[in-house]
Amino acid sequence: MSEETVDVLIIGAGASGAALAWSLAETRMNVLCLEQGDWVKSDDYPSNATDWELRRLGDFGFSPNDRKLAADYPVNDSESPIAASMFNAVGGSTILFAAHFPRLHPSDFRVRSLDGVATDWPLDYRYLAPWYDLNERMTGVSGLAGDPAYPQDPPKRPPLPPLPLGQLGETLARGFNKLGWHWWPSDSAIISQDYEGRGACINAGTCITGCAQGAKSSSDVTYWPIALRSGVKIKTHARVREITLGANGLADGVIWYDESGREQRQKAHVVVLACNGIGTPRLLLNSKSKDFPDGLANRSGLVGKNLMFHPYAMATGVFDRPLEGYKGAIGCCIMSQEFYETDAKRDFVRGYSFEILRGLGPMFTALMGMGWGSIPWGKDHHGAYAELFDRTAGMVVIGEDLPEECNSITLDPELKDANGIPAPKINYRLGDNSQKLMAHGIARAKEVLEASGAKKVIEEPLLRVAGWHLMGTARMGTDPKTSVVNEWGRCHDVKNLFIIDGSIFPTAGAVNPTNTIQALALHVADAMKKNLATLFD
Amino acid sequence: MSDVHQFSTHERDTLAAVLDQVIPPSADGRLPGAGFLAHGARFDAVIRLLPGLDLGLAGGIAACDEHARRRGVTDYRALSDADRLAVLNEVAAADPGFVPSLMFLAYSTYYVEDRVIAALDLEPRPPHPQGYAMAANDLTLLEPVRARSKLWRDA
Ligand SMILES: Cc1cc2nc3c(=O)[nH]c(=O)nc-3n(C[C@H](O)[C@H](O)[C@H](O)COP(=O)(O)OP(=O)(O)OC[C@H]3O[C@@H](n4cnc5c(N)ncnc54)[C@H](O)[C@@H]3O)c2cc1C
Numbered sequence: 001m002s003e004e005t006v007d008v009l010i011i012g013a014g015a016s017g018a019a020l021a022w023s024l025a026e027t028r029m030n031v032l033c034l035e036q037g038d039w040v041k042s043d044d045y046p047s048n049a050t051d052w053e054l055r056r057l058g059d060f061g062f063s064p065n066d067r068k069l070a071a072d073y074p075v076n077d078s079e080s081p082i083a084a085s086m087f088n089a090v091g092g093s094t095i096l097f098a099a100h101f102p103r104l105h106p107s108d109f110r111v112r113s114l115d116g117v118a119t120d121w122p123l124d125y126r127y128l129a130p131w132y133d134l135n136e137r138m139t140g141v142s143g144l145a146g147d148p149a150y151p152q153d154p155p156k157r158p159p160l161p162p163l164p165l166g167q168l169g170e171t172l173a174r175g176f177n178k179l180g181w182h183w184w185p186s187d188s189a190i191i192s193q194d195y196e197g198r199g200a201c202i203n204a205g206t207c208i209t210g211c212a213q214g215a216k217s218s219s220d221v222t223y224w225p226i227a228l229r230s231g232v233k234i235k236t237h238a239r240v241r242e243i244t245l246g247a248n249g250l251a252d253g254v255i256w257y258d259e260s261g262r263e264q265r266q267k268a269h270v271v272v273l274a275c276n277g278i279g280t281p282r283l284l285l286n287s288k289s290k291d292f293p294d295g296l297a298n299r300s301g302l303v304g305k306n307l308m309f310h311p312y313a314m315a316t317g318v319f320d321r322p323l324e325g326y327k328g329a330i331g332c333c334i335m336s337q338e339f340y341e342t343d344a345k346r347d348f349v350r351g352y353s354f355e356i357l358r359g360l361g362p363m364f365t366a367l368m369g370m371g372w373g374s375i376p377w378g379k380d381h382h383g384a385y386a387e388l389f390d391r392t393a394g395m396v397v398i399g400e401d402l403p404e405e406c407n408s409i410t411l412d413p414e415l416k417d418a419n420g421i422p423a424p425k426i427n428y429r430l431g432d433n434s435q436k437l438m439a440h441g442i443a444r445a446k447e448v449l450e451a452s453g454a455k456k457v458i459e460e461p462l463l464r465v466a467g468w469h470l471m472g473t474a475r476m477g478t479d480p481k482t483s484v485v486n487e488w489g490r491c492h493d494v495k496n497l498f499i500i501d502g503s504i505f506p507t508a509g510a511v512n513p514t515n516t517i518q519a520l521a522l523h524v525a526d527a528m529k530k531n532l533a534t535l536f537d
Numbered sequence: 538m539s540d541v542h543q544f545s546t547h548e549r550d551t552l553a554a555v556l557d558q559v560i561p562p563s564a565d566g567r568l569p570g571a572g573f574l575a576h577g578a579r580f581d582a583v584i585r586l587l588p589g590l591d592l593g594l595a596g597g598i599a600a601c602d603e604h605a606r607r608r609g610v611t612d613y614r615a616l617s618d619a620d621r622l623a624v625l626n627e628v629a630a631a632d633p634g635f636v637p638s639l640m641f642l643a644y645s646t647y648y649v650e651d652r653v654i655a656a657l658d659l660e661p662r663p664p665h666p667q668g669y670a671m672a673a674n675d676l677t678l679l680e681p682v683r684a685r686s687k688l689w690r691d692a
């Protein structure tokens with residue numbers, strides 16, 4: 001039994017939990033974060049050894065089902081064409097993230113009004129812009145002002161200059177120019193120059209197995225160190241099983257398991273969920289009571305519903321010259337938003353972004369080449385390998401997924417984690433609009449690669465591994481019947497319970513979500529601070 | 538983990554001969570055959586990554602020996618190079634999972650070996666802490682994009 005009742009208990013030390021903890025630190029409230037994972041130290045990262053790529057298949061893989069580390073919980077994704085991808089540690093999934101850090105567009109907040117689909121957000125781009133600014137400063141974002149794909153009022157001004165495009169990026173930029181299509185250097189949560197005590201990116205290219213350099217702005221190296229210095233506390237190896245309710249109908253704390261599997265209790269005046277779009281609905285659905293037989297804060301029936309990924313398609317161009325693609329941040333090069341906004345001439349609404357990836361390392365060249373049937377075994381092996389290695393450029397289509405209630409997180413009736421807590425199950429299928437949009441995107445990606453000089457293009461219409469943007473499963477809105485939290489992240493049904501991760505997105509947009517997740521977390525923290533006196537009214 | 542198949546010396550030697558067929562030495566001699574991987578520590582790590590990979594490989598190796606005996610020699614390693622290839626093709630036809638398992642093993646472990654990386658004209662060193670130098674950006678490439686009118690939609 002824990003003796004002390006904390007003022008604010010945050011569950012999950014990932015991107016959103018870190019931003020909120022930092023913001024609340026100035027209040028001098030007693031803030032505690034429970035995190036099922038541990039800190040990842042610089043020495044732990046694969047990039048310190050030549051066989052770093054191999055660990056992508058093991059303890060630094062994307063899927064908790066493959067890693068099976070003590071911090072992980074299993075996710076049944078057998079009935080989804082897109083697999084769960086996340087990391088469980090201080091820093092959460094930002095430990096592995098590629099750090100592509102764009103903002104949503106103004107139209108993303110007004111999807112129902114503009115296009116007659118899905119739902120509008122209860123806030124808009126202009127409102128969120130200062131929180132994006134703050135988050136980009138705290139994170140250390142590299143990029144370039146003046147992008148015509150974004151409003152200039154208020155302006156978007158990344159604090160650091162863009163990362164190197166490299167030969168590969170410039171080759172594709174020329175291809176976009178040939179077609180007259182938009183492209184722009186990526187907004188990247190990677191510091192291109194020394195910043196706030198961290199050393200600049202050294203172009204090592206290992207970002208998606210973590211950054212030993214500390215140049216990638218995972219939240220363990222941005223918000224958390226400052227939050228901890230300001231008095232916030234983290235307990236690691238602390239896995240929360242359920243949120244408990246007091247007699248007054250408010251959340252009064254949690255039951256959690258420590259590293260040795262012992263059950264513990266933590267009392268709190270306010271509980272904040274930051275477990276991501278899968279972990280948060282899982283925890284709510286596991287927190288059943290007389291008042292909430294279908295899961296906590298679930299009177300709307302929408303907890304776990306409306307799961308959105310960004311479906312990813314990939315086109316890989318094979319060139320006849322080296323591109324030095326193994327150098328540089330793997331996911332942060334250039335982005336194109338030529339096809340971002342709805343165009344009535346197309347057979348789908350909304351749109352997609354292109355993100356240019358770098359090339360593949362030596363080992364992944366071999367494995368991808370094997371998967372594509374391009375690198376045979378036997379006497380032709382070396383010749384085929386030489387035609388691929390350092391001669392590929394990848395391009396992904398990041399599509400806007402519309403919310404559909406049938407796409408959901410539920411509790412698996414059998415699967416459990418190491419503490420016996422029911423595991424989540426993903427029920428997902430690609431909607432009709434998404435299918436059309438992705439088909440359009442992959443065809444355009446092929447055009448770009450060909451215009452850039454690729455002699456061959458390999459198309460992958462849907463990337464199974466790419467279930468890393470987890471959104472919509474506890475959506476935000478003003479009406480308690482059609483949403484789980486209000487416009488500042490507070491659950492309609494439980495007044496001292498907040499949700500701040502990607503679960504609260506009403507719609508997904510077509511850009512990577514973490515800048516928006518953290519901007520929203522800062523907005524929620526600000527609302528909590530402003531409303532402290534009347535927080536539970 | 539104790540339930541992973543323990544490969545005997547004979548099995549590893551046979552696997553080495555099979556892996557040399559999967560990735561043979563390069564004609565110019567710069568790149569080694571993949572056979573050496575069968576005796577390396579990474580082999581033991583990789584066979585744990587995919588369920589059933591160990592037994593699939595062990596079964597395929599036994600089949601290679603069996604097919605070799607049908608050709609009148611004691612085991613797979615006693616075959617000529619041309620016959621090793623022929624036998625591997627026979628086993629692959631009978632057991633469609635064997636060659637993909639071999640390829641996964643060979644491709645995932647071969648291309649992280651220092652001597653292979655060096656032969657690809659890369660420095661055999663970890664990416665961190667040295668990283669790689671990259672040239673400064675040529676942002677004149679953006680001129681046509683800057684010249685465009687706004688792409689975002691009023692909302
Ligand atoms: C390979 C990969 C690449 C990515 N690339 C990008 C990118 O380029 N750009 C981008 O914007 N996004 C990217 N993402 C997604 C990005 O990482 C997430 O959007 C972001 O981390 C989500 O933040 P979060 O706070 O919602 O959740 P997370 O960062 O996932 O953090 C949730 C935390 O909660 C903890 N937790 C969960 N349940 C419990 C429990 N019951 N008890 C205690 N602790 C719990 C977890 O251990 C975890 O640490 C990528 C993700 C991956 C995996």
Ligand code: SF4
Nearest residue numbers: 201202204205207211
């Ligand atoms: S490329 Fe930069 S951000 Fe990515 S891992 Fe290397 S140093 Fe870190």
